[in-house]
Amino acid sequence: MQFGHFDDEAREYVIETPHTPYPWINYLGAQEFFGLVSHTGGGYCFYRDAKMRRLTRYRYNNTPVDDGGRFFSINDGGDVWSPSYRPYKTELDFFETRHGMGYTRITGERGGLRASVLLFVPVDVNAEIHQVTVTNTSDAAKSFSMFSFVEFCLWNAEDDQTNYQRNLSIGEVEVEDGAIYHKTEYRERRNHYAVYGVNAPIAGFDTDRDTYLGYGNGFHEAAVPHAGKSENSVASGWYPCASHQLEIELAPGESKTYTFVLGYLENAEDDKWESLGVINKTGAKALLARFATNESTDAEFAKLKAYWDQLLGSYTVESGDDKLNRMVNIWNQYQCMVTYNMSRSASYFETGMGRGMGFRDSSQDLLGFVHLVPERARERIIDIASTQFEDGSAYHQYQPLTKRGNHALGSGFNDDPLWLIAGVGAYVKETGDFGILDEMVPFDNDESKAQSLMEHLKRSFNHPLEKAGPHGLPLIGRADWNDCLNLNCFSSTPGESFQTTENQAGGVAESVFIAGMFAAIGPDYAVLARRRGDDAEADRAESAVADMKQAVVDHGWDGEWFLRAYDFYGNKVGTNDTDEGKIWIEPQGYCIMGGIGIDDGKAIKALDSCRERLNTPHGMVLQNPAYTTYKIELGEVSTYPPGYKENGGIFCHNNPWVIIAETIVGRAEYAWEYYKQIAPAYREEISEVHRLEPYAYAQMIAGKDASRHGEAKNSWLTGTASWNFVTVSQYLLGVRADYDGLVVDPCIGEEVGEYTVRRQIRGATYVINVKSTGAKGARLTVDGVPIEGNTVPYAVAGSIVQVTATL
Template sequence: MRYGYFDNEKREYIILNPVTPMSWVNYLGTADYCGIISNNAAGYAFYKSAKTGRLLRFRFNSIPMDRPGRYVYLRDNTDGDYWSASWQPVGKPLSVYKNICRHGLGYTVFESEYKGIKSEFRVFVPVDRPIELWEVEVTNTGSEERDLSLFTYAEWCFWHMDQDLTNFQYILYTCRMGYLEEGIIDYSIRLWPNQRPQGFMASVLPVVSFDTDREAFIGLYRHEGNPEAVERGVCANSLAQGGNPCAALQNRFTLKPGETKYALFILGIGDAATYGVECRRRYARREQVAAEFQKLQDYWAERLAHFTCATPSAELDTMVNIWNQYQCHTTFNWSRSASFNEAGGRDGLGYRDTNQDTLGVVHAIPDLVRDKLVDLLKGQLSFGAAMHSVQPLTWTQGAHNVPEESRIFSDDHLWLLISVPAYLKETGDFDFLNLMVPYADEGTASVYDHLKQALEFSWSKRGPHGLLLGLAADWNDCLNLKGKGESIWSTFLYCLALDEFITLASYLGQEADAAHFRQYRQAIQESIDRYAWDGKWFLRGYLDSGKKLGGQESEQTKIFLNSQTWAVIARVAAEDRLKQAMDSVQELLATEHGIIKNYPAYREHILEVGAVTDFPPGLKENAAIFCHTNTWAVIAEALLGRGDRAFAYYRSFLPAAKNDRADVYTMEPYVYAQFITGKEHPQYFGRARNSWLTGTAAWSFVAVSQYILGIRPAYDGLVIDPVIPQDWPGFEVTRRFRGKKLTIKVRNPHRTGRGVAEMKLNGKIIPGKVIPLAQMQNENLVEVVLG
């Protein structure tokens, strides 16, 4: 079943049926202020921190779903009938009420029509201000004059998410609501230590009544769908001193036939009497609001312009040119802290997550990536390991940052060896390596030495087979590889990290460092050759008892996806063995909805294996289609030169390819989900969950742009090495690289799908697969023939 469609010209997804299987959401805001809004106007907002800067409240996992949110009610004052500008929360029958939701880049629009009244309700956050602008345009399409009221509703949160959810005996007695005659609600509370969070909601049109107390507006034993104040036709002018604060403002006006009325409500962070008044005055002119919206559109146009493509796949183009990159910027901003699945308790930057998130945006915002890398380097400990998460807003150096040994992960610190080289290849900013950055606990070192220390730590943490110890966990937190347990996946990541550093050191002329780590690489390779292969695929690891994990003699699950893909990515074996491993993936793990993470699913709990055995088959860690890991299969097959299989894998979990089966997929067709229910689940094979904030976003962009389309940065230029489906006639890409613009046209006349037979730069033949930076002009035409 289809619920909507893509409008690529406007960069929007249009939802025609509001009864979507799950909440389909959008993110508002570009920097410090973040708003999340669903296709039925539910959601919440926070300032800088989802945990300690929560402005608007949301009730997770609730019935009714999707409550509360940013609501605008319309009331016919003649007969008392009322509805909402979004379908919910009032929920008028769709036989008489029409609604369309348009999610765009940084904004959402609700268009509705009921009883001869059309409304358009647009919400967006300006690029550089901590406020939301709620624009409402109401038109009378009937033949009689109408007497109408608008009511707003938003529910304030008590700033600290954990306190708001649990500490009712204190938190419900702290708000001090006020109202300014200028039509501005003043929200303020007093929290420890000496915190005075402040917010406001203002109306540009005259206000005839207001409420700041939720109970006064909603009424007893009611809900957002039938608030007493709207039903009555007037608010109570309540001023909450304690209790549950809200922001409800009423405008009233008449509309002649064909007449339109424009209203604006401003909600945001700041002192109502100063910043609130300033905002109300600033945006009293509609032209100023329009200028802010244009600035937002220009912001996203610039960010997306660094990589665009035109391929034979419309679904690929839609994702790569618009939604995948948009999602990459969202994950870069907010890591995994705030969505409709994450309540905000995991605040700050997940260490492994954010390192990977940089890969999806470094081509567009390298300066911001540089700053983020510094934040991450501050989360590394002086002995080389890393904190599992770091909060830059509150970071201070000291022993308090040192986790217990049992909470040190085997992979966190190694992701620096992926993210930093990616930044250097994109920018050529080798001075960054000399930047002195403090460690989390004590001391300061250059970025270059931070990288070396990460490699040395992993070398010191090897197990009985010479492979990396799993420590607290590797990428899969639900696998128990503690004690003497060894992670073959982390070992493969270590191999890639070593290779990246060896290449970098050699490029810089640091041959002693390169030689030193080559010895590590050789020794690790010998252990891999002896202990990692299981006949037809690679093991996942060794348990503390010495038993094999993910082998043909293992209990229940016999094969894991990550070991096979990363064996290829890290090039730890000869090509025939790598192809055999990926052929086993095709045979045992691939499905129409994507590649499952392990097979067969665990059906009985195994204490030594860990929490992965606790999930029902086909969910989350246990034999689900983890979309993040699917991206690595795409890369692996591209590296093996098998473009048809790489693209088939890419498309199998591509959200845009699920648009016509959205009732099965259930999540948004415009952004990636964390996982899709696997084939061994008894009921929901193909159902997605946990969208938006996932490493799938960055790695999907990397997989398609750098490996299928094959355009990836190197230290001295740009690599062009496509591996595409054989039946593609070609494709075109525009790419900005170090201040240069390249138009890259690829032809596939012999239908090989791979192998650069000829490459020209501005009409001159270039040998090999790298376009040298030194030969680039400001504007460049690259012509590539595959063969």
């Protein structure tokens, strides 16, 4: 069952009904100012940090759900409704929400009046624009009132929802020339404020939520829109909000357009005040002036469109499969941008309060982002590496505002260091910028300890070698990629965090997954060392990788699949010898990505075991059979009810590793089948089961042991989009950057048939026509000339290179 459709031409998903199974959201902004907006207008916005600088209030888990946002209310002769349907739920004659690239357009029509709200954050502007067009679709003249509404958050979103004994006394606003200024705490240590204005005369305003709603009312009962008259309330404490009243007259067929601006402004410390208690509004007035005409707003919107045209031009595919095209060309890349910006910080499942940028998360997010804006990827790499410790380990997370490591969460996740090598490798392959390796980068943000980035990579590389266990496999530490496999934790205290609790010392818990990562990622380090002329180091690295692979072969193989780990006591995890958790997905994917078992049949065996034991029509579960009881020696993974999350749920983040592995062993049909199982566009038709957005990956889909098998949760989360984009673009479609050229090595299902990839990299454009699909091993021609192997050498900037690939 569908609730909308893709409009690929416009790069939009069109939601046709307010009654989706969950709020389906979009993101506004790509630089410093961001908004989340649902198809019924819910959500919030913030400047840079979703916790520390939140402009508008949003209540997660509110009832009614998703009732806070930017709402436009129409009172047409006493008939009160909103084009976003919510909060009034007044039935509409027409409803449509179009989520596009960095913008959303919500349109509703009722009783001969159409209202369309375009929401976007302009490029390089710290503001949300709400451009509202009202059209009289009836035969008679119309005279009606329209009310805007946003509710302000008192800046720190966490404090805002906990510290009422203070917060209900501090709200302050100003109203000047029809613009509403939110200045809570500006009197003291803040130098920033918000403004909500409109480019038209207003008939009234409200800034006190209890006045606007009427005390005790829900948004659906809002008093002012129902009365059809603003109260001109000035908030003093309690709940500051901003609402304008516009009185509008429309002849039959006439349209009028209004631009509302919700902006964030800062003043210099010594320039905060116009007079005692009155904000210096110079910045806000300039912002409002910039959007004084609807034409200037249109121009800013056109700039945003152009910005995305440019971004999405680096990698495109034309195939006969619309779903594939839209995932690759639009939505998967779009989500990569979102997760690059948000990491795991802000979605409808992450409140934006608790999480910073992850060392592991952001390194992986880079993999799918590096081709979009390489210069921002470079900056991110330096930020991430700056939080590394001198021993190669790393803060597991860092704060986006300060870029400092998060002490509360600390270190000890032993896969973290290797991800840095993966991110840097991807960046250098994309750009050829080996110079980044010479950048001096601090350890633990201490400039006095700065070393070259290459030295950082060396310590990353050495870390799993230095922290190796009795089988020569890397010790797992607090946890590896699977945050919830906590082999040294032994927690018995309710609610205690498995990720931060004091770990037990003296164990020998090793991770076969990290060993696989080392095998897969280590060679990049060797190459980088060799390119810098350090052959000895390169040789040492290659030798270490070979040793690790042998250790996996010797101690990481269970007979039909790769083991997952050894626990604290040295017992196997992920073995056929146990009743539950026999086989885990992560080592199967990553060991094969590391080239282990390719030649001796282990890889195929492992993948067949995945197919037999992990696969479902909704994707591959993380492990199987799920744990039915809590295993103190395994930690959080066993706390979930079977089929959910790490306990047998389907992770869209690690399914790609198996898909890549299938392409490595050349099983194109399996790889393709697995890709389609989880790719949201292919799940659109079962939206009533999947429930979340059909244009964005979710972290998790409930597994086969769950009563809600197939239901997705945690959409828009870090890492997932990147890995899926890497998988489809580099391994299925088979076009991936390498150090000296573009590898073209397709391995995708036969049903896809002929397709063409356009790839812009290092200034040149490659037009790659893949003639046929269904297997691996295509032979290439470059500008008509056959070549050996599958690497198309990089051409000079500006050139257009024609490539064909034929089985």
